Amino acid sequence: MHELSIIASLFELLEEKAAEKGSKKIISVRLQVGKLSGVVPEFLISAFDMYKKNTIAHDAKIEIEEVPLKIQCKTCTKTMIKDDFVFICPDCGSQDLKTLTGTELLLEKMELEL
């Protein structure tokens, strides 16, 4: 349950970006959360809604794009989506794999009132 700590970091970033643009109100926020990011999207949403009171994002909506865990086999070059966290290529059995997506925890974009 470190989602609240992550939301606290998100707000540091949001306030910094809003200040750069001279905005005093954030309308919406969109995150990318990978399957292997170690956080639970619905807890992030609850933490955001709790944290936003009395901030420049008090009316803001949050949207989360869940990013699948996508792996590429370095031996046979096959790419695959993984749900089971078994890092073995189902085609050639190689364990030499590269993670393409699924570890992100990003502020993708935000909408500001100017």
Next chain:
Amino acid sequence: MKKKEILVLEDLLGSNKKIASDIREQLTQKGILTINLMSSPGAGKTTLLERIAEHLKPKYRMAVIEGDIETERDAERIRAKGIPAWQIITGGACHLEAKMIGKLFSEIPPDLDFLFIENVGNLVCPASYDLGENIRCVLLSVPEGDDKPKKYPKAFTTSDCLILTKTDLLPLMPFDSERALKEAQEINPKLHIFLTSSLKDLGIEELIEFFISTRQKLLNQNA
């Protein structure tokens, strides 16, 4: 009222990663190998550190940063072994963050060989936070059960070492070591695996050899 959408694409843990990489760079330059220990509460992190201290103390200088939600108990146990230890009391937070290590930075003696960081007992949250370590170890104790690697994949995918602890209990418990290790290696084929019992002093020497050789590589890179 005007609206404007801006594309950011910045890592929410970016500031933690930045602090962690500064810590790693500075400690590495001093020839200090930093090791982050993660596990569930009660897996035996502090007892393992007590045993490691006994083995390392005659030849090497080590120190320990202890992370706990409350109490100074773990740091006191380490100090009782004659090893410098700092206690970070998180007051509720379920993990350590790089900035907490950064606050202690000026107190860390520059002539250390090894710095161990014992994370808050939790197999979930600590996995998301780089603390500036060179080696990350996840401990799994026999009484926890052999099904943990797949249940807590992030702790195992982000670690360099898996230390199975309390192996002296294997004859008494329905713990399938083969299954646990196989599943851990499926999640992370690069894991170095160590079977240990702090109580019986088993496997500790192999683990320490690994730390010593990794530190030697670090010194060679520095040279």
